[in-house]
Amino acid sequence: MVRGRDMRPAQRLVGHVLDGGWRVLELVDRGPDDTGGHFSVGYIIEGPNGRRAFLKALDYSRALASSDPARELLKLTAKFVFERDVLDKCRAVGLSRIVVAIQAGKVVVDTSNQAGVVEYLIFELADGDVRKFVHLSRNCDLAWTLRCLHHVATALGQLHGQRIAHQDLKPSNVMVYGGVISKVGDLGSAAYQGHSGPHDEQAFAGDPSYAPPELLYKQISPDWNQRRFGCDAYLLGSMTVFMFTGSIMSSLLLAKLDASQHWREWRGSFAELLPQLRQAFGASLLELRENLECDCRDEVVEIVRQLCDPDPGQRGHPRTRASIGNPYSLERYISWFDRLARRAELARMR
Amino acid sequence: MFANDAPRHVVPRWRTATITSAAGELTPLSEGPRPPMSDKDFLGDKLAEWREQQTVAHAADVVGSAIVLGQDAAAREAAEFLVANATEVPSPTYRLALRVLGREVVSGDLHTAIRTLRRQLHEEPRSPLTWVDLARAYSIVGQATQATQAMRAALQLAPQHRFVLRSAARLQLHHRDPEHAHDMLRRNTATRHDPWLMAAEIAIAELVDRSSNLLKTARDLVEGRSFAPQHLAELASALATHELRAGNRKRARRLFQRALEAPTENVIAQAEWVARQQGPVEVDDRLLQTPRCFEARAFDHFWEGRWASSLEETWRWLEDEPFSILPVIHGSFVAAVMLEDYAGAEAIIARGCGANRQDPRLINNLVFALASGGQVPRAIKLHKQARPTPQDDDLYVTWLATSGLLQFRSGAHSEGRRLYLEAIERASGVARQHQRAMASLFLAREEILSRSGYGAAAFERARLLSAALQLPYLGVLSTRLEHLLRAQDVETP
Numbered sequence: 001m002v003r004g005r006d007m008r009p010a011q012r013l014v015g016h017v018l019d020g021g022w023r024v025l026e027l028v029d030r031g032p033d034d035t036g037g038h039f040s041v042g043y044i045i046e047g048p049n050g051r052r053a054f055l056k057a058l059d060y061s062r063a064l065a066s067s068d069p070a071r072e073l074l075k076l077t078a079k080f081v082f083e084r085d086v087l088d089k090c091r092a093v094g095l096s097r098i099v100v101a102i103q104a105g106k107v108v109v110d111t112s113n114q115a116g117v118v119e120y121l122i123f124e125l126a127d128g129d130v131r132k133f134v135h136l137s138r139n140c141d142l143a144w145t146l147r148c149l150h151h152v153a154t155a156l157g158q159l160h161g162q163r164i165a166h167q168d169l170k171p172s173n174v175m176v177y178g179g180v181i182s183k184v185g186d187l188g189s190a191a192y193q194g195h196s197g198p199h200d201e202q203a204f205a206g207d208p209s210y211a212p213p214e215l216l217y218k219q220i221s222p223d224w225n226q227r228r229f230g231c232d233a234y235l236l237g238s239m240t241v242f243m244f245t246g247s248i249m250s251s252l253l254l255a256k257l258d259a260s261q262h263w264r265e266w267r268g269s270f271a272e273l274l275p276q277l278r279q280a281f282g283a284s285l286l287e288l289r290e291n292l293e294c295d296c297r298d299e300v301v302e303i304v305r306q307l308c309d310p311d312p313g314q315r316g317h318p319r320t321r322a323s324i325g326n327p328y329s330l331e332r333y334i335s336w337f338d339r340l341a342r343r344a345e346l347a348r349m350r
Numbered sequence: 351m352f353a354n355d356a357p358r359h360v361v362p363r364w365r366t367a368t369i370t371s372a373a374g375e376l377t378p379l380s381e382g383p384r385p386p387m388s389d390k391d392f393l394g395d396k397l398a399e400w401r402e403q404q405t406v407a408h409a410a411d412v413v414g415s416a417i418v419l420g421q422d423a424a425a426r427e428a429a430e431f432l433v434a435n436a437t438e439v440p441s442p443t444y445r446l447a448l449r450v451l452g453r454e455v456v457s458g459d460l461h462t463a464i465r466t467l468r469r470q471l472h473e474e475p476r477s478p479l480t481w482v483d484l485a486r487a488y489s490i491v492g493q494a495t496q497a498t499q500a501m502r503a504a505l506q507l508a509p510q511h512r513f514v515l516r517s518a519a520r521l522q523l524h525h526r527d528p529e530h531a532h533d534m535l536r537r538n539t540a541t542r543h544d545p546w547l548m549a550a551e552i553a554i555a556e557l558v559d560r561s562s563n564l565l566k567t568a569r570d571l572v573e574g575r576s577f578a579p580q581h582l583a584e585l586a587s588a589l590a591t592h593e594l595r596a597g598n599r600k601r602a603r604r605l606f607q608r609a610l611e612a613p614t615e616n617v618i619a620q621a622e623w624v625a626r627q628q629g630p631v632e633v634d635d636r637l638l639q640t641p642r643c644f645e646a647r648a649f650d651h652f653w654e655g656r657w658a659s660s661l662e663e664t665w666r667w668l669e670d671e672p673f674s675i676l677p678v679i680h681g682s683f684v685a686a687v688m689l690e691d692y693a694g695a696e697a698i699i700a701r702g703c704g705a706n707r708q709d710p711r712l713i714n715n716l717v718f719a720l721a722s723g724g725q726v727p728r729a730i731k732l733h734k735q736a737r738p739t740p741q742d743d744d745l746y747v748t749w750l751a752t753s754g755l756l757q758f759r760s761g762a763h764s765e766g767r768r769l770y771l772e773a774i775e776r777a778s779g780v781a782r783q784h785q786r787a788m789a790s791l792f793l794a795r796e797e798i799l800s801r802s803g804y805g806a807a808a809f810e811r812a813r814l815l816s817a818a819l820q821l822p823y824l825g826v827l828s829t830r831l832e833h834l835l836r837a838q839d840v841e842t843p
Contacts, residue, residue: 131399131407137438171411172399207392209415216418246410246443251417255449258371264420268378275479275508276376279367282474286466287442289473305473 009109009116010041010059019105021048022122024055039063039076045122053102057120078198079188080119085195086164086187087121093162097155099123099175099185123185126175133176136246142294143344145243148174148182150337152239155184156232157330163193165228168206169235171242191228204231210238210248213277213310216263219270221312229328230312236330237307241284244300245291249308252287256280277310295347296340303336358623359553360588361523362516362546363616363671364486367479370513373614373642375546379577393424400428406435410443413450422450460672460704463487478508482517489524489673492704497521510540516550524673528558536563545571549584556592565592572608579612587617594629603630613637619646626653644670648680655822657688661698668702675709678702682715688823692723710736710745717752726759744785747777751789758796766796767804787815791827798834809835 013024022045029042039062043055058080063072084104091100103122110116127133130148135141152174159166168189175185189205191197199205204215212234214221221227238249254262257276266273289301309315321327363370370376396415400408409428416425432439432447439447448454467484471477481504488497501518508514515538522531535541535551541564542548548568555562562568571577572586590605606624609617610633618640621631626649638647644667651660664681671677678699686695699716706712713736720729733756738745750773757766770793777786790812798805809831816824 131405131411132403134407136406136410136440136443171407172396207415209392209396209418211418242410242414245440246407246414247440247446248411248414248418251414251446252442255417255446256368258368260374260377261371262420267381267383272378275477275511275513276367276371278474278477279470279479279483282470282477282480284442285473286470287445291440291442301473 008059008061010057010061010118012109013041013043013055013057013107013118013120016107016109018045018055018107018120018122020103022046022053022055022103025052028054039079044125052125054123054125055120056123057118059118075198082192082195082198083188083190084121086190086192089162089164089192090159090187095155095158095162097151097158097183098187099126099183124177126177126183126185127179128176129172130174130176130182130243131171133179134171134243136244140244141348142296143341143348144180146296146337146341146344147180148176149236149240149243150334150341151182152184153236153330153334153337155182156236157334159184159190160229160232160326160328160330165191165193165232166235167191167199167204167228167231168210169232169239170207170210170248171239174239191224193224193228210235210250212238212308212312213250213253213263214270214312216250217266217270217273225326225328226312229326230315233307233315233328233330234312236333237304240300240304240307241288245288249284249304252284253277253280253310256283274311281308281310294344296343299336299340303333307333358620359557359591360549360584360616360620361553361557362520362550362584363614364517364520364673365670366483366486367513369642374580375614376513377580379544379581381578392419393421397424397428400431404431406432406438406443410439410446413443413446416450417446425450460487460490464491475503476507478504478511478514481507482514485521486517486673489521490704492707494525498525510538512540512544512546515540515547519550519554523554523557528554532558532560542567545577545581545585549588552585552588552592556588556595562592565589572605579608580614583609583611583613583617587613587620590631591620591624594624599630606631610634610637613640615640615643615646618643619649622646622649642670645677648677652680652684652688653822655826657684660684661689661691661694665698665701668698672702672704673706675702675706675712678706679711679715682712682719686715686719686722687827690722692719695719696723710738710749714745714748714752718755721752721755721759726756730756730760743776744782747773747782747785747789750776751785751792754789755792755796758800763796763800763802767793767802770796783815783819784821787812787819787824790815791824791831794831795834798831798838801838805835805838 011027014027016024018024024043024045026044027041028044039059041057041059043057045053045055047053060073060076063069063076066072087101090098101121101123106117106119108117134145156166156169166184166187168186169184173184173186175183177183189199191199203218203220204211208216212231215231241247241249257280259265261273261276285301285305288304289297292300306317307315316328317332320329320332393415396412400412409431412428413425413432416422429447429450432443433451436444464484464487467480467487470480471484481500485497485500485504488500501521504514505518515535519531519535522528522534532551532554535547535554540547541551548564551564552562552568568585568589572582572589586605586609590602590609593605594602606621610621618633618637621633624631625633638650644663648660648663648667651663661681661684664677664684668677668681681698682695685691685698696716696719699712703712713732717729717733733752738749740746750769754766754769754773757769770789773789774786777789794805794808794812797808812831813828816828
């Protein structure tokens with residue numbers, strides 16, 4: 001028998017009371033659809049003290065409906081356990097700019113079968129993601145934009161300090177709290193150095209819409225730093241472009257290539273395409289510069305130039321690359337964004 | 351001067367990197383399989399959120415993602431929203447929205463293009479393709495030194511890149527230094543492996559009367575079929591032209607057939623030229639519909655007597671290769687001689703002269719158009735600037751004939767006649783029959799128009815000389831003069 005969507009246990013949590021007295025109020029994200037993008041369902045929940053939070057419930061139903069349920073369940077569980085462990089690690093070391101889980105647990109929705117047990121993670125509820133707050137017009141709140149980027153860079157820096165690469169930084173994963181604090185969420189695609197993860201075989205585990213060009217074109221470096229931290233560096237640069245233009249760097253690059261050179265069509269190597277990408281990169285940086293009217297224009301363009309270089313071997317701060325250690329360290333960018341944000345905040349005070 | 355006089359070779363076209371990419375010239379020689387597609391829907395959530403939130407940022411996220419995912423059509427609604435809210439949308443995102451809607455804006459004039467390319471290089475000086483595009487733009491406006499410097503930068507960054515090398519060779523040809531172009535290609539190790547570079551090397555070797563060392567390798571490559579046909583088309587065409595020149599018509603035919611399996615428009619233009627020279631190849635009319643086949647279509651229309659259509663295609667050819675002198679020469683010939691549209695001839699010369707303003711062939715055609723159109727003093731002034739030495743036979747014959755025209759139009763009929771006759775006399779060899787016939791026709795025209803009394807005799811000589819060549823357009827010119835002569839006979843009691 002094929003079970004209807006509303007019959008799935010993970011979809012039936014409204015009204016349930018979870019450990020710690022959390023009551024499930026409202027379903028906000030129905031989770032897997034017909035084509036299947038993800039394996040979780042989102043809810044708004046409320047604690048005994050009236051505090052609201054976000055609940056991410058694991059949905060096994062799609063795995064069970066697959067042709068190989070055992071394998072799919074194993075993969076799904078592995079992903080969930082990996083994300084939970086990474087979140088535990090982040091919470092344990094107190095990463096302030098990461099959306100960490102407040103609590104993990106499970107709830108029995110249907111006692112008639114094993115799939116009736118729903119595992120979940122509870123997160124602090126944000127006001128929304130950055131798309132709801134960013135003003136893309138020319139009279140944007142520069143100080144807010146730069147402070148948000150400072151927070152995002154800090155979040156990635158904190159993760160990198162734990163040898164964790166986020167791998168899926170995108171506007172919908174930058175959550176805003178109280179209108180002023182930005183944190184990075186969704187560690188479901190992360191890579192943890194020294195720990196085998198469920199996405200290790202994938203060129204890019206995150207949303208390919210934001211992926212760096214080398215991973216879109218399946219050039220996977222054997223060097224962990226380059227593959228993972230280099231990717232995060234690009235994503236930070238791309239996020240910067242988004243905050244000022246509304247466009248992500250890969251869309252600017254690909255829009256300038258011939259259709260035959262789109263990653264879905266290209267049948268040559270990444271190296272063969274690099275000259276075309278470099279030309280598109282120059283044109284994209286110029287577009288960015290022409291769109292910026294702020295005092296910090298040169299510095300923002302320079303940050304993007306360093307972080308989004310289409311060649312991962314050239315990416316990152318030149319001085320960092322010349323020194324020993326992780327060539328993709330974001331420390332200089334954290335300071336840089338902080339300095340730019342402070343300057344803009346000062347100007348706003350006048 | 352007539353462009354189709356000279357032997358044609360499959361020298362590389364030089365278009366912008368973007369157009370060259372679209373023409374398929376930058377596709378890799380060895381193509382792997384297309385990457386496997388994920389069945390995940392990465393756009394669905396974003397579309398749902400944008401429909402709910404209706405903000406510029408959500409719409410921008412949809413449009414950007416759709417472009418990266420190759421699902422432009424799914425983002426039309428969001429793109430329409432962005433275009434409708436243009437004042438709130440940053441220009442990079444606005445441009446992406448227009449792209450999704452198929453309404454991309456074409457950039458401005460050449461000087462704007464140069465400024466933009468320079469600014470792009472300021473942002474990314476390591477882009478060899480942008481340096482090549484800048485060199486091309488400088489060539490078009492006639493700034494040879496800057497073009498050379500820009501090309502040098504491109505070569506330093508990507509010394510073995512196919513587009514860079516082919517463009518650099520073409521720049522050297524434009525600078526009248528084909529030997530340098532050939533040396534550059536011959537010495538580059540990439541030429542030994544890349545059929546596109548090999549084709550350029552063989553074509554330019556033919557042009558400078560050198561023997562290419564790569565002929566055997568090229569034959570093996572063409573026969574071996576280890577590359578897709580589109581990669582071998584120009585090479586097969588260059589080899590075919592070489593074989594034809596060596597008198598091996600059978601081999602040439604086979605190679606042209608191979609070249610036309612998946613031809614570039616350059617290959618079609620070459621085949622069209624060879625076919626008109628009674629060469630061993632036939633060009634199917636359908637091939638002429640190939641994109642950017644402007645040159646081949648310009649000549650096809652010309653030989654079919656469709657002068658206006660030929661001129662239209664020549665304008666497109668010139669827009670495609672604005673630094674090239676050949677479309678200017680052909681276009682000005684068609685306009686001034688076949689259409690008697692002297693302003694039209696002046697216009698195409700003016701458009702093309704930026705890159706070739708000192709070229710004596712171009713100046714000659716302009717002088718002819720100006721004098722024929724009644725602007726004699728201006729024509730005389732220009733003509734004085736472009737006097738070739740008698741040692742430069744072809745140009746000198748043309749210059750003498752045009753001097754004759756100027757004398758006629760200045761009222762000095764006997765001096766004009768003397769100069770025309772000297773030109774006809776100098777163009778006595780078999781190789782110059784065409785020049786001889788043309789000079790005779792123009793002398794007859796001037797005799798008839800000036801009512802000198804020598805019109806009939808001059809026409810008879812021109813008619814015989816042009817009839818011997820059996821070229822349709824000479825027949826048209828001859829018939830035109832005959833009508834002019836008859837009209838005068840009717841007028842004269």
